[in-house]
Amino acid sequence: RKEVEQDPGPFNVPEGATVAFNCTYSNSASQSFFWYRQDCRKEPKLLMSVYSSGNEDGRFTAQLNRASQYISLLIRDSKLSDSATYLCVVKSYNFNKFYFGSGTKLNVKP
Amino acid sequence: DGGITQSPKYLFRKEGQNVTLSCEQNLNHDAMYWYRQDPGQGLRLIYYSQIVNDFQKGDIAEGYSVSREKKESFPLTVTSAQKNPTAFYLCASSNPGQGLGTEAFFGQGTRLTVV
Numbered sequence: 001r002k003e004v005e006q007d008p009g010p011f012n013v014p015e016g017a018t019v020a021f022n023c024t025y026s027n028s029a030s031q032s033f034f035w036y037r038q039d040c041r042k043e044p045k046l047l048m049s050v051y052s053s054g055n056e057d058g059r060f061t062a063q064l065n066r067a068s069q070y071i072s073l074l075i076r077d078s079k080l081s082d083s084a085t086y087l088c089v090v091k092s093y094n095f096n097k098f099y100f101g102s103g104t105k106l107n108v109k110p
Numbered sequence: 111d112g113g114i115t116q117s118p119k120y121l122f123r124k125e126g127q128n129v130t131l132s133c134e135q136n137l138n139h140d141a142m143y144w145y146r147q148d149p150g151q152g153l154r155l156i157y158y159s160q161i162v163n164d165f166q167k168g169d170i171a172e173g174y175s176v177s178r179e180k181k182e183s184f185p186l187t188v189t190s191a192q193k194n195p196t197a198f199y200l201c202a203s204s205n206p207g208q209g210l211g212t213e214a215f216f217g218q219g220t221r222l223t224v225v
Contacts, residue, residue: 031208031209032209032212034214042218042219043200043217043218043219044153044214044216045216046214049210049213091208091212095160095166096141096160096206097155097168098155098202098214102152103152
């Protein structure tokens with residue numbers, strides 16, 4: 001079983017739509033959680049960390065449910081520039097290792 | 111500016127050759143990582159190092175080797191034993207521990223092609 005599971009998509013949405021991505025992780029010892037954005041043929045870049053109480057950064061909202069081992073990312077008012085692959089990432093308590101989901105591809109259409 | 115520099119950006123290797131990918135960081139991070147990404151796939155961990163002069167195998171270490179002689183440098187050698195080395199290689203670094211400021215920072219990657 002993979003450490004981090006994501007729906008690969010693609011999610012095809014019109015501009016202005018609200019879209020949500022989900023992610024599950026298997027290791028309950030995971031302590032830190034992140035969403036990264038990766039554009040085609042580029043390196044991943046941190047979109048936002050995910051805090052236990054949930055957090056928001058502009059149009060982006062992240063939620064964590066430790067009991068269900070579930071992380072979500074909500075994007076409101078989608079822009080064309082949001083088109084990318086979104087990676088769910090967990091960091092283990094032991095060994096400082098990061099575990100990456102395979103990514104969810106988002107296509108925002110005009 | 112602080113960051114991670116990978117070089118070269120593109121690399122072509124003949125079959126049977128060893129090649130070394132460079133990764134340098136000036137973020138003063140203790141931990142460094144090498145990942146491999148194949149088209150349409152996620153990142154897979156090759157090797158990681160939590161401190162100078164120490165490193166551990168990741169999930170797909172066969173055919174690769176690393177060294178960590180300096181805090182800022184973590185070069186990856188792709189040996190001839192790696193049967194399918196064509197991929198996008200990403201180096202990352204982080205502060206140890208959990209919470210704010212411990213995320214992974216990535217270099218721009220090296221795209222390796224076997225010819």
